[in-house]
Amino acid sequence: MDIRQLQTLVAVADTGSFSGAAAVVNLTPSAVGQQIQALEAELGVTLFDRRKRPRQLNAKGEELLRAARQVVQTMTEARMAISGGRTAGMLNFGAIRTVSMHLVPQAFAEMRDAYPDLSFDLTVGMSERLMSDVAAGRLDAALVAENVGVPASLSWSPVLTEPLVLIAPRAEAWRSDLSLLTDLPFIRYVTEVPLSRQIETELAALSVSPREIVATNTMPSVIGFVQADLGVAIVPKIALLNAGTGTLHTRPFCEGAITRRVGLVQRQVSSRSEVLARLRQAFFKVAQMHGLGAEEMPVVDSTGG
Amino acid sequence: MDIRQLQTLVAVADTGSFSGAAAVVNLTPSAVGQQIQALEAELGVTLFDRRKRPRQLNAKGEELLRAARQVVQTMTEARMAISGGRTAGMLNFGAIRTVSMHLVPQAFAEMRDAYPDLSFDLTVGMSERLMSDVAAGRLDAALVAENVGVPASLSWSPVLTEPLVLIAPRAEAWRSDLSLLTDLPFIRYVTEVPLSRQIETELAALSVSPREIVATNTMPSVIGFVQADLGVAIVPKIALLNAGTGTLHTRPFCEGAITRRVGLVQRQVSSRSEVLARLRQAFFKVAQMHGLGAEEMPVVDSTGG
DNA sequence: ATGTCAAATGAAGATATTCTTCAGAAAAAT
DNA sequence: ATTTTTCTGAAGAATATCTTCATTTGACAT
CATH class of the missing domain: 3.40.190.10 (Periplasmic binding protein-like II)
Structure with a gap:
């Protein structure tokens, strides 16, 4: 199963027709049809109700569509992260109140040199709320307390103790x-x-x-x-x-x-991961200046550029 | 980019070697190498540090690996959901206290006939906690209050008002x-x-x-x-x-x-979606018996089997 | 150092896939 | 009824992917 097939499935669902999707993904309508058929063959089910004319997804089709959207989304993010990553523009960041006053501003200041085109939007809130904002994509990352339930799509890593x-x-x-x-x-x-x-x-x-x-x-x-x-x-x-x-x-x-440990939550797959790895280092540095260092300094792997 | 390529990437990361991965995915070591090369070519980066002998993922490789795991995971779930779905075994369900006493047990009773091999494990808690348990996979679904932040990977749909x-x-x-x-x-x-x-x-x-x-x-x-x-x-x-x-x-x-609206949260892609659609209907039915019905009865699309 | 060995890469050919083109069918629009 | 749009199907070209087998590489032990 190719991700392009899932992409065309999404395109079909969005445009409402095979030929419309063909235009979106730069293929002939015939190729779109074949891709859908390939999906159906691989899964052993039909995805569309072929009696009605504006072809309509059936239950299994909707099921696959949800998965397809998710897969396309994460692969798009991953591609961005790998090809340079988004190191400019607004970084939407959240933090609990105690660290929002000194630690976060100082860490942001540390970042100015390395990423001059990056700007910051800081939201202050409680750990649970910030965590769910990160999961929902409203924030790129946040500094939150430990011991709050972390969804599988997010990662939490310690920054300060x-x-x-x-x-x-x-x-x-x-x-x-x-x-x-x-x-x-x-x-x-x-x-x-x-x-x-x-x-x-x-x-x-x-x-x-x-x-x-x-x-x-x-x-x-x-x-x-x-x-x-x-x-x-x-x-x-x-x-x-x-x-x-x-x-x-x-x-x-x-x-x-x-x-009480405080750490950085971010999505497992994020186009901001490079910036966030750097930001995490900055937090470590500032935290250690205040005698709040966590166990060990994180290592940045800068190979493979 | 084929999902099988992502699967072999995961296998390589898990086994620690190309040939080990080859055994896992039933291919020759050469084919594994070619798949990895294809990934590298498509993304325009190297994923492995090829100087050291136990081949090690570099930063970009780790990035792709996280995405790959996620993609493989959701596609596996989707496949299960499409090919019949898991309609037997333990369904881990959560509910807020007010609905856990009458509504949920009655709805579960409604399900006995349709899914005799399904058993239930009910966890009572607060909406936020239940929601994060669903996101983390500890629960299959839950009945929770409206107006709590819903992560993108979950869906909330009304059940009763x-x-x-x-x-x-x-x-x-x-x-x-x-x-x-x-x-x-x-x-x-x-x-x-x-x-x-x-x-x-x-x-x-x-x-x-x-x-x-x-x-x-x-x-x-x-x-x-x-x-x-x-x-x-x-x-x-x-x-x-x-x-x-x-x-x-x-x-x-x-x-x-x-x-105050209460609704069903579940993961967008879940092997339990068929059972959950049915369960949601049961909730509607029981809620209406108590005069708590939400706007409209949901329709189950049973085509495409 | 040097030999040994498991593991990875490379080239070549067989096989499978996926695209485009073009023709035909089927539903919608005029 | 006719036109238009949209989908399907067959054929062939282009592409990709697998296996086999030879070669190279790096780790480890002697």
Whole structure:
């Protein structure tokens, strides 16, 4: 089965006639008919209702058509990716809020030299939403948290490992972890993102049930409450890049054992894969500058050009 | 470009050698080499690093390999779907909670006659999660709410339209909609599912801000609170099938204008599509028996067998 | 180094496929 | 009824793909 046959099937479905399709794929109508016949012979079924005159796909034909569209789509993407790839134009990128403020802009800046004709559109959202936007093609890629279900058509690869840190007012620096969490009020971060669930889970695992005094749903306000001497909180280290840490006491939570991984999701087959491989490197570099590096630096394979 | 060429590329990647691949695809090593060369010629690039001896894919080769795997996968599915389809064995199905109790079991019962060798595994969850499970292949299909992002590889088609109804204690039946919502306490349904967001939105659109007295996160408990005379609530009509409505006053919310559509998600290309088309019909039938029918009954195209 | 060996490439010929051309049939449009 | 458009079929040319067999290549062990 040749992909060109699938392409002509798509053309037939789109134009509504064999001869129309012939014009689209630059063949004679006869050749189009033969290709369709070849498909029918190979599958052992008829694809068209040949009694009606505007030839109409039957159920099996529709079935094959859906597959054909998908195959043609991925092969077109793959061809583009292989022959140079789209290294210019708008790259639609998504990121979760914590990394959207410093990490992403700095990584984008790193890219300016290598790809001067590339521009960026950044969408901030929650991991699940960003993931489904990538799957649907509305985004080219996104930086999202780990542990969200990844469809088979997407790939997730780690970019940075954020430690979770315990923050408290300066004056309380002398206390132990346990004392901070049980003797001082706890500022809870309540949203629907995986991060807030993860913090809850980790606390429960340590059998710590802190006295809650304030619950808020934005990271800056969590930090603000701690700075205002109202209690302690657990936040990803990167969130502290925004606020001056002068008035805060910061320490790794659970000796840095509790971390949260953030990675790049993209479609398995994407015409942007070259740019994205480069972007991933840039993220690594910037993450390491902030002491958030993941396990190992990715290698770019530049052979076969 | 022939799909067999992509298949041999996959075989080469899997076995690690041309001759190994030759055995897999039932060809001579020479033919395998020629197929790879044909691919390279068509794309105008080299795919393998030919200096090293266990031939290794280069970057472009890996790119094509990902596309090839995807193409082979979808064509295999499509072939199965076309040649009879998998109408026996375990069908992994997902559903949101409200429909999992009556609608789904009844629809499954409808299927027993047509497909006696088919068995069902039902997973209950939230729409987003179910959707990503379908995309990842862990489920064959699922019944989920509308308005969640649908990846391009999936299709969503409506199955039932649930009206949202206002429920109140019997004694308050004389009140107007507005009076019920503003003069009586409101039992809020707070979860992360789209339904609870939708209810909030609709209330806000009507400029109604009810006095909240209780917030709870399960549908049976919402109904329980109303039955206990604590206030009014807004729930999908289908949720009332569980509880006896004897003690409740029920009326359409906004004259039935506010509805919530539930539909079937499945992969665009699936070897189960025949069974799923039939199942969708069964859902329609059962939904109409409960007065929840969507716009129109789907037509099954049974030609071309 | 050098020989050995499995594996990949290359050339040649047989086979199969896929295209175009042209003629005929069949449905739609005038 | 006639024209027009659209599809099918046969024949032959052009192309592609397979197998066979000889040759070359690179890895590995001696």
